Amino acid sequence: MSRELLVLRHGKSDWSKPVSDVERPLKKRGKLAAQRVGAWLAEQDRVPDRILASPAERARATAEKCAKAMGLTQADVVIEPSLLDAGSEALAAVVSRCPEAVTRLMVVGHNPGLEAFLDWLLPEPPPVPDDGKLLPTAALAHFALDGEWSMLDAGAARLIEIRRARTLPEGFPYPFPDGSERRERPAYYYTQSAVLPYRWHDGVLEILLIGSSGNRHWSLPKGIVEPGLSPEDSALKEAAEEAGISGTISAVAPARYRQAKWGATCNVELFAMRVDSEQPEHAREEPQRSRRWVGPEQAAELVASDALAHEIRALSARLATGSTE
Structure with missing residues (x-):
């Protein structure tokens, strides 16, 4: 059975706030980027069956903004404590515990763990863009997997694409009976x-x-x-x-x-x-x-x-x- 894994790095965070790392919020552009990813996934008919997010505020907020733009709710986001500071092995363990009824899973977390996980998933390292950033903030990696989640192994995934939020269409689709137009918010x-x-x-x-x-x-x-x-x-x-x-x-x-x-x-x-x-x-x-x-x-x-x-x-x-x- 074919399954899909969506790996999303959190949006741009706001360093101006005097808070701890886990409490650091998203900047406005980070919120909008998360929403653009969600709207795009909905347009592409790629809404996940399950969303797991790190407990860090910037990751949780990214997951929730993305979920709502897809037509889901805050309740559809499951906070997974082990995603905080997770490396490739910890991320693989989280994914392998996913219920088998789920065919499309989204994981929202942090670098450098997510980029290490991308290397672990693929048989060969993915090409690095000219700017040297494989997974910048609010970037989404889309993988295809064969078999059950519990059988996840190194090099077993196929990379479908990596999308950066800034390359997605401006604005958000707003439905009308005769089509849609794009507006400033979902x-x-x-x-x-x-x-x-x-x-x-x-x-x-x-x-x-x-x-x-x-x-x-x-x-x-x-x-x-x-x-x-x-x-x-x-x-x-x-x-x-x-x-x-x-x-x-x-x-x-x-x-x-x-x-x-x-x-x-x-x-x-x-x-x-x-x-x-x-x-x-x-x-x-x-x-x-x-x-x-x-x-x-x-x-x-x-x-x-x-x-x-x-x-x-x-x-x-x-x-x-x-x-x-």
Whole structure:
């Protein structure tokens, strides 16, 4: 039985952060490169049955970004501790333990171990490119194997190709009934959800606004509907991360509006959320974002988007009357 092995080196990491090696995050270009690899694999009908990733933040994030761009979820990425600092023998052991039901496996890890593993897999060393880099960041090596994973042996693989993320098409395919166009982000980025955080203070309805990522204007907690999560759960996740608040989604009907972003239009679903608790400033994940409780009309006046302002007024009116329509 023929099997396929995809070996992906993590994307470009961010050395500006004062963190340990295992905690080092991806740069923006590293995230986009991982997504481009995932989108390309989906276009080529090469989505893996199983994804294994090193526990290092840059490898885990690469695997998750790649998976989501393929239409998978974060839950489809399995963290394999032994991939951290793994050499060729350790990598071979990980692959050989793969369940036999898996026909296409992806392994996301690090150099120099991955390049040593490529040499181990092939009967002859692969040709080295002019720049001397066999597997630079966000490069993908694709192999064919015969037989069971457990029978993996040195020199038993055939190299199909090595792809570098920077050689893949710019942008991401966005599906339409009559074909597709390429946009700045993967398709799932354009479906978003948000919360309208509210409380009753001395019998008066108040709305919690937060500063934008650069604190240049006021907004609401909002983000991409994460693959594998419902719009409501994604909105609650954004509330916790961006505003440091938790609460309960109200029974009132959500609002909907559209917002231009990433070269296209995002469709946003806005849920009313009763705030049950607020984290202190020092404990917040994004303490740089300001927080401010205001009345509904002031909230509508302060946000930058007219469409959002209209929905704040409409949703606040439903909360004030207790209407679920």
